Amino acid sequence: MTNPRVHIGTDHAGMELSAHLIKHLTGLGYEVVDHGPKSYDAEDDYPVFCIHAAQAVMADTEAGVFALGIVLGGSGNGEQIAANKVKGIRAALAWNFDTAKLAREHNNANVVAVGGRQHTVEEAAALIEAFLAEPFSEAERHIRRIAKIASFEETGAISE
Numbered sequence: 001m002t003n004p005r006v007h008i009g010t011d012h013a014g015m016e017l018s019a020h021l022i023k024h025l026t027g028l029g030y031e032v033v034d035h036g037p038k039s040y041d042a043e044d045d046y047p048v049f050c051i052h053a054a055q056a057v058m059a060d061t062e063a064g065v066f067a068l069g070i071v072l073g074g075s076g077n078g079e080q081i082a083a084n085k086v087k088g089i090r091a092a093l094a095w096n097f098d099t100a101k102l103a104r105e106h107n108n109a110n111v112v113a114v115g116g117r118q119h120t121v122e123e124a125a126a127l128i129e130a131f132l133a134e135p136f137s138e139a140e141r142h143i144r145r146i147a148k149i150a151s152f153e154e155t156g157a158i159s160e
């Protein structure tokens with residue numbers, strides 16, 4: 001599997017982790033695109049940065065470029081919620097190795113959300129690396145379930 005392009009967005013609560021990840025992942029050979037913020041502001045609002053990162057993942061995906069996203073905050077919850085408002089995004093909150101890897105393996109998640117206040121920088125980086133490196137299983141049952149989410153997103157109707 002070739003490395004995905006990585007789009008990263010955070011708020012003030014994830015800035016230290018974001019800076020670490022940009023350096024660390026670049027060192028590992030990933031192309032990392034930083035969607036901000038550019039400087040620390042304790043009053044900034046995570047939706048701006050996370051939605052920009054998620055939109056960039058979709059723009060790349062639609063152009064045929066393999067891309068994944070990382071959204072960071074204090075808990076990762078609001079960041080996941082914001083990213084999931086972008087059509088086509090499947091953002092998963094990762095809080096241990098299982099949730100990080102299963103997000104790719106079962107859910108084909110294209111964005112990972114992590115709470116910068118819930119882990120050490122090293123622990124969070126390891127979870128994110130695990131997410132980025134894990135392939136989607138391509139199992140029929142997972143494809144079927146993801147297709148039902150996409151169909152609901154498209155039509156507003158639930159297909160049984």
Ligand SMILES: O=C(CO)[C@H](O)[C@H](O)COP(=O)(O)O
Nearest residue numbers: 013073074075076077078079
């Ligand atoms: O995790 C988050 C949202 O899910 C935010 O990072 C968190 O709410 C920011 O908190 P504060 O404004 O108190 O620093």
